[in-house]
Amino acid sequence: MTEPSAPDDPGAAVEALEERIGGLRAAVRRAVLDRDPHLEGTLRRELSQAQQAWDQALDATREDQRSALDPAATSPGGLAAGDGTRGPDQPDHATGGTSGRRGALLPLREQVHEALSLLQVPAAPRIIAAVHEAFFATTFPTARLTSLRRDEERSFTSTKYARPYYICAALSADYLSPSRGLLAVSTWPLERRIISSLSPRVDFLVSAINIAQATEQLPDPVPAARALLARLAANIWGSSSGASGAAGPHRGRLDPQAVIRAARAELDVHAGEDQRIRSEAASRARKQLSDVEQLFGAASFREPARRGQAAEGR
Amino acid sequence: MTGTEEQLARLRGGQLPKTHNARTIAALATNPGCTRRAVLDAAAVDKAEVASRAGYPAPFGMSPFALGRGVAFERRLKDEPEKDLLMLLREALDLDIAEVGFTDLNEVGGSTDLAVRHERTRRLLTAAPDQRGTLFDHPLLRFAVGGRHAYLEPDLIAFRHDDTVHVVEIKSFAIIDDQADGAKVAAAAIQSAVYVLALRDLLGDRAAVHDQTVLIAPKDFSLTPVAATLDVRKQISVLRRQLSRIAAIDDLLELIPADVTFSLEPDRGGQSRRDPAELLRDIRRVQASYAPQCLASCEMCYLCRDEASGTTGALGKSVREEAGGIESIQKVLAYAYEKDPYPVPEDVTEAAAILRRAATLRRRSLGDPT
Numbered sequence: 001m002t003e004p005s006a007p008d009d010p011g012a013a014v015e016a017l018e019e020r021i022g023g024l025r026a027a028v029r030r031a032v033l034d035r036d037p038h039l040e041g042t043l044r045r046e047l048s049q050a051q052q053a054w055d056q057a058l059d060a061t062r063e064d065q066r067s068a069l070d071p072a073a074t075s076p077g078g079l080a081a082g083d084g085t086r087g088p089d090q091p092d093h094a095t096g097g098t099s100g101r102r103g104a105l106l107p108l109r110e111q112v113h114e115a116l117s118l119l120q121v122p123a124a125p126r127i128i129a130a131v132h133e134a135f136f137a138t139t140f141p142t143a144r145l146t147s148l149r150r151d152e153e154r155s156f157t158s159t160k161y162a163r164p165y166y167i168c169a170a171l172s173a174d175y176l177s178p179s180r181g182l183l184a185v186s187t188w189p190l191e192r193r194i195i196s197s198l199s200p201r202v203d204f205l206v207s208a209i210n211i212a213q214a215t216e217q218l219p220d221p222v223p224a225a226r227a228l229l230a231r232l233a234a235n236i237w238g239s240s241s242g243a244s245g246a247a248g249p250h251r252g253r254l255d256p257q258a259v260i261r262a263a264r265a266e267l268d269v270h271a272g273e274d275q276r277i278r279s280e281a282a283s284r285a286r287k288q289l290s291d292v293e294q295l296f297g298a299a300s301f302r303e304p305a306r307r308g309q310a311a312e313g314r
Numbered sequence: 315m316t317g318t319e320e321q322l323a324r325l326r327g328g329q330l331p332k333t334h335n336a337r338t339i340a341a342l343a344t345n346p347g348c349t350r351r352a353v354l355d356a357a358a359v360d361k362a363e364v365a366s367r368a369g370y371p372a373p374f375g376m377s378p379f380a381l382g383r384g385v386a387f388e389r390r391l392k393d394e395p396e397k398d399l400l401m402l403l404r405e406a407l408d409l410d411i412a413e414v415g416f417t418d419l420n421e422v423g424g425s426t427d428l429a430v431r432h433e434r435t436r437r438l439l440t441a442a443p444d445q446r447g448t449l450f451d452h453p454l455l456r457f458a459v460g461g462r463h464a465y466l467e468p469d470l471i472a473f474r475h476d477d478t479v480h481v482v483e484i485k486s487f488a489i490i491d492d493q494a495d496g497a498k499v500a501a502a503a504i505q506s507a508v509y510v511l512a513l514r515d516l517l518g519d520r521a522a523v524h525d526q527t528v529l530i531a532p533k534d535f536s537l538t539p540v541a542a543t544l545d546v547r548k549q550i551s552v553l554r555r556q557l558s559r560i561a562a563i564d565d566l567l568e569l570i571p572a573d574v575t576f577s578l579e580p581d582r583g584g585q586s587r588r589d590p591a592e593l594l595r596d597i598r599r600v601q602a603s604y605a606p607q608c609l610a611s612c613e614m615c616y617l618c619r620d621e622a623s624g625t626t627g628a629l630g631k632s633v634r635e636e637a638g639g640i641e642s643i644q645k646v647l648a649y650a651y652e653k654d655p656y657p658v659p660e661d662v663t664e665a666a667a668i669l670r671r672a673a674t675l676r677r678r679s680l681g682d683p684t
Contacts, residue, residue, distance in 0.1 A: 200398065
């Protein structure tokens, strides 16, 4: 899961880094203007990391030119992002390493995509950040995700389907309006992106199962991953830690299989009804909504939702 | 317009009626004996404005830190209703495993219009039991107070399999070692009682609204939520009585001189032109019953406290009752220490005797020979 990344194309990497440094500078300026010291600090750290990486990459280019070797071996990518979903506009560098410094070089949307691909259900920024921290060793301030959906929508509206995937909205089952605060992936079936009143619990159980499975596959126990699983297990009856809470001394001994069993058992109760509502809403959405609306929510509802989202981010 | 409404409109003057919310309705019940408050509320006068024009601005407004903490705590629960919130309610209300439906009524497809939200709330809550969800976040209820409708927004309500509804109130004061501040719990209980009444209005006999409400608050010094149940039967009956008093406001209005008005006589810019002294005089012509508890719930509290200074009521209801009908503190002391130059009136002889005895006991126990 945490395979060492293969050498990238140094030329492309340098260019990508320059682009990123430019973008980060602009973001720092915006953070200063917005008087957000927390975001500013994070961005400045990322900026100095990017600067260092740029120095290193430049050194590597010089050495490469000297030895005149073919550098074009590309990385297969990390846990979930290696499925050929990288966009042509997203240079492939610095994947899946355990080093936080390199991982942070992935564009935000790819980090979000990695986490969502593991979860397999629409999720709120906080969960996405927690999952990315647990399984991909890097995290990001959730405030940065508030504008992501809007940026993705703008990109989709200007050129449809130019990217292999978009980070998009989950739709509420009743009005097909964008569901507050949830992010999803455009390549998922529409049914999965519908949120009925039962869906929060169903999606939570599914994500707990997926996180438990991913935790099992880790070669070494990762404390952050186990802590995340323990937090989820505390909210599922019958998983070994039960309702006794996540902070106990037994945290390390939590059995992922027990979590999966308990979650499946409860899932059986809700899944049928939830699926029925979802398919009904999805077929309605396919009939009534345009392409962009299917991804980002029915048009009449998008403006107010967006304003709400901006207010939340503030 | 009936005579009553005419009279109330005259009391209010030209101002717009002030709408009630759960807090103000709950405040009705804290001092049921106060005519001033009952009349001002029935006339829907903006009490804060009137009090400050009369020279006694109200000390109200929550600390931004307390507000921030409250918002953060509620959001922490509601952002992931499928986790802590559900587990707490499963335990507190004994919900079935299948009861996990969560409906967000903060907005209807992006619209936060009150009428739209209320309509959707009504439709969802009155749906057939098998079509209905379990948890409803911020449903918008409507409640008639003194002939006007007020919109109310409980934090959460929960339907249970046996067709009973529970009101859930999320508060940010801490429950430390299973104990919480009595006054705050009482305030939460009476607010919950307001919601219970509003829900009963809405649901009629479709579902029973339970007398037991759930209070969710942070445990000890953390933000970990913990649930407790509150029995609000007493609060409901107090509220009922107070609301019926507002409905039967005619009796109180008869006691008020016809030329009393709380009008602020605003000019075109909304600035009040009413003479403060005159306004104060009119306010004083309506009888109040001040108690220290008023400081926590009524905008007129400083005015009434000032007025009540020197009376036994200012020291609290229990002192007033103990002093047995003697209104002024000075007189109480005079009777107790027998410094009264004039004879004790007939109707307070008994109280005066008790006071004298108490004073003697006090002197003896303190070793004071006088």
